[in-house]
Amino acid sequence: MRPADRLFRIIQLMRSSGRAMTAAEIAEKMEVAPRTIYRDMEHLMASGAPIEGERGVGYMLREAFDAPPLTFTFEQLEALAFGLRAVEMLGDPKLGKSAREARDKMLDILPEDHRQRLVGAPIHAFRSASQPPTESLSEIRRAIGEARKIWIAYHSLDGERSQRVILPVALCAFGTIWLVTAWCEMRDDFRDFRVDRIEDWQMLSDRFTLEPHQAYEVYLQRLQKG
Incomplete structure (x- = not known):
C-alpha cells in the first residue's frame, strides 16, 4: 500500500x-x-x-473532523460499486487491485446503512475461469498511456499468424474478451486485436504521435457509419 x-x-x-x-x-x-x-x-x-x-x-x-459527504443516491453508489467489481473481475491484476482499493475507500466513508446495503447488494460480476486476464493487458494499458509502440506476434481466429508493430489507442471489453484497437503499421489502418490471441509482445522504446486520421475518434466515427 x-x-x-x-x-x-x-x-x-x-x-x-x-x-x-x-x-x-x-x-x-x-x-x-x-x-x-x-x-x-x-x-x-x-x-x-x-x-x-x-x-x-x-x-x-477529534469529533469535529469528518470527511466531506458524498452526494450520490444509493442507486448511483450501487452503479459505482458494480462497475468497480466488474473491473476487479475483468481487468488485469494491477487494475483489479486498484478497483478493490477504490471500492474499500468508497465503503469506508459511507454512512453505515449505505455501507451495509452495498455490501449485501445482490449484484455481482464474474470472470470465466477458462479466460483469466492475460499478462499483456496491463502492458497494453501502459503503452496507451505512454503512447508507446508495441511489437506483437498475433494468431487470428482464421489461423493466420503474423508479426506486427501497432500503435495502441484503446481497450474494450466484450464480456470476458478484451480487444485492443490500434493503428497497424503493416495494414496502414485500424485493426482490432483480441488480447488473448497475442502470443508474444514487446513494448518498444519508440513513442508515437497520432496523425488526425489515426485518432480513436475517427475509428468510432467509422463504426457509427457502419
Missing part, C-alpha cells in the same frame, strides 16, 4: 472507531509495524490533521 493510501485509511479507521486507538491496534489493521504508524501520525499531525495523542498513550480523531 502506498504511504498516501495508508494515511487515508488511517484517518478513516480512526473516524469509524470513534475512540482512542493505540499505534499497535492501527498497525495491525494496516498490516505494518507500529513504528511506521508512529511516523504516519507525526506526518498527519504536522500536516494539520485534528489528531490528539502521543506515543505510548494512543491517538484519537
Whole structure:
C-alpha cells in the first residue's frame, strides 16, 4: 500500500472507531509495524490533521473532523460499486487491485446503512475461469498511456499468424474478451486485436504521435457509419 493510501485509511479507521486507538491496534489493521504508524501520525499531525495523542498513550480523531459527504443516491453508489467489481473481475491484476482499493475507500466513508446495503447488494460480476486476464493487458494499458509502440506476434481466429508493430489507442471489453484497437503499421489502418490471441509482445522504446486520421475518434466515427 502506498504511504498516501495508508494515511487515508488511517484517518478513516480512526473516524469509524470513534475512540482512542493505540499505534499497535492501527498497525495491525494496516498490516505494518507500529513504528511506521508512529511516523504516519507525526506526518498527519504536522500536516494539520485534528489528531490528539502521543506515543505510548494512543491517538484519537477529534469529533469535529469528518470527511466531506458524498452526494450520490444509493442507486448511483450501487452503479459505482458494480462497475468497480466488474473491473476487479475483468481487468488485469494491477487494475483489479486498484478497483478493490477504490471500492474499500468508497465503503469506508459511507454512512453505515449505505455501507451495509452495498455490501449485501445482490449484484455481482464474474470472470470465466477458462479466460483469466492475460499478462499483456496491463502492458497494453501502459503503452496507451505512454503512447508507446508495441511489437506483437498475433494468431487470428482464421489461423493466420503474423508479426506486427501497432500503435495502441484503446481497450474494450466484450464480456470476458478484451480487444485492443490500434493503428497497424503493416495494414496502414485500424485493426482490432483480441488480447488473448497475442502470443508474444514487446513494448518498444519508440513513442508515437497520432496523425488526425489515426485518432480513436475517427475509428468510432467509422463504426457509427457502419
